[in-house]
Amino acid sequence: MFFALHLWYDVPMKNIVEDIKNGQIKTVYLLYGEEAYLKRQYRDKLKSALIPEGDTMNFSAYEGKDVEIKQLIDLAETLPFFSDRRMILVEDSGFFKNSNEELAEYLGQIPSTTCMVFVESEVDKRSKSFKAAAKAGRAVEFVTPDEKMLTRWLMGRIQRENKKINQSVLAYFMDITGSDMENMDRELEKLLCYTLERPEITMQDLNDICVGQTENQIFDMINAIAAGNQKQALTLYYDLLELKEASMRILYLLAKQFQSLLLVKSMAAKGYPAATIAKTDGSPVFAVNKKLGQAKGFTIEELKEAIAACAQAEEDVKQGRLNDQMAVELLIVQYSRRK
Numbered sequence: 001m002f003f004a005l006h007l008w009y010d011v012p013m014k015n016i017v018e019d020i021k022n023g024q025i026k027t028v029y030l031l032y033g034e035e036a037y038l039k040r041q042y043r044d045k046l047k048s049a050l051i052p053e054g055d056t057m058n059f060s061a062y063e064g065k066d067v068e069i070k071q072l073i074d075l076a077e078t079l080p081f082f083s084d085r086r087m088i089l090v091e092d093s094g095f096f097k098n099s100n101e102e103l104a105e106y107l108g109q110i111p112s113t114t115c116m117v118f119v120e121s122e123v124d125k126r127s128k129s130f131k132a133a134a135k136a137g138r139a140v141e142f143v144t145p146d147e148k149m150l151t152r153w154l155m156g157r158i159q160r161e162n163k164k165i166n167q168s169v170l171a172y173f174m175d176i177t178g179s180d181m182e183n184m185d186r187e188l189e190k191l192l193c194y195t196l197e198r199p200e201i202t203m204q205d206l207n208d209i210c211v212g213q214t215e216n217q218i219f220d221m222i223n224a225i226a227a228g229n230q231k232q233a234l235t236l237y238y239d240l241l242e243l244k245e246a247s248m249r250i251l252y253l254l255a256k257q258f259q260s261l262l263l264v265k266s267m268a269a270k271g272y273p274a275a276t277i278a279k280t281d282g283s284p285v286f287a288v289n290k291k292l293g294q295a296k297g298f299t300i301e302e303l304k305e306a307i308a309a310c311a312q313a314e315e316d317v318k319q320g321r322l323n324d325q326m327a328v329e330l331l332i333v334q335y336s337r338r339k
Helices: 011-022 036-050 069-076 101-107 128-136 147-160 167-177 181-194 203-209 214-226 230-242 247-269 274-281 285-295 300-318 324-336
Strands: 028-032 059-063 086-091 114-120 138-141
Touching: 011 036, 011 138, 028 036, 028 128, 036 086, 036 114, 036 181, 069 086, 069 101, 069 114, 101 128, 128 138, 147 167, 147 181, 167 181, 167 203, 167 214, 181 203, 214 230, 214 247, 214 285, 214 324, 230 247, 230 324, 247 274, 247 285, 247 300, 247 324, 274 285, 300 324
Parallel strands: 028 114, 028 138, 059 086, 086 114
Antiparallel strands: none
């Protein structure tokens, strides 16, 4: 679904919408950055505008690092079949991480009957191919929205459904769903359907219908570990197992969270602002602020030791010294009694 994200986001995104609205679609669009949900939304919006549903003759999709540029060029030079435009979608090609001379040269020569849409996670803005894409069409970066932008987006969706939600309930919703826009979108859709006959979304509705992300339960588990609350930490672990979450995934997420806490604590100690830490950590500023609060329960050395302990637990499981469930349980017991 496409929910007028451009109304609260930046100018380049609005430009894509204006291109579609005015029927002036460019020959090249490079959608890049860390926010996968937004990239998919704008990718699909371009496809809907260019290709009628069911038209498989004028739409081609490629993915991965093995895409051949010559093949793309040959296809781009082919006239569309009983249509005004042809769309070529290329995802995660890596073409814009290095200076791809052949692609850079061609991007300025694409015929008006073809639109090439590139969706990439990483780019080098200094590369010739990136500069050529930006010059020939539009290069738009999609970054993780901050708390204010997410709030505006959620409120806009809720208001369009003629519903109300108070700030404390909305804040709780954001806490249990995390900052992943795809998860937020899915959980909000469930809420809207659940409250179809009622004008307001309540705290009870959230408790009835929304499922907190595993990552959030991991966050709570580490809070309990930091506080020395062994009983709560183990209860959260057993709850995750009841939900059929694999022990090794829980271990991976624990290690990932400890690594993130070490990063934010170390950078904060060096005087870096939250915005810079957020960019390095790959999370919104409001999430970094929460992590900084949590990291106060650990020293830098303790975080390093916890990361090493996670690696050791994984090794013990792989070598058959412990089963996976017991390995994670022992890790939680060890670190939640340190206080």
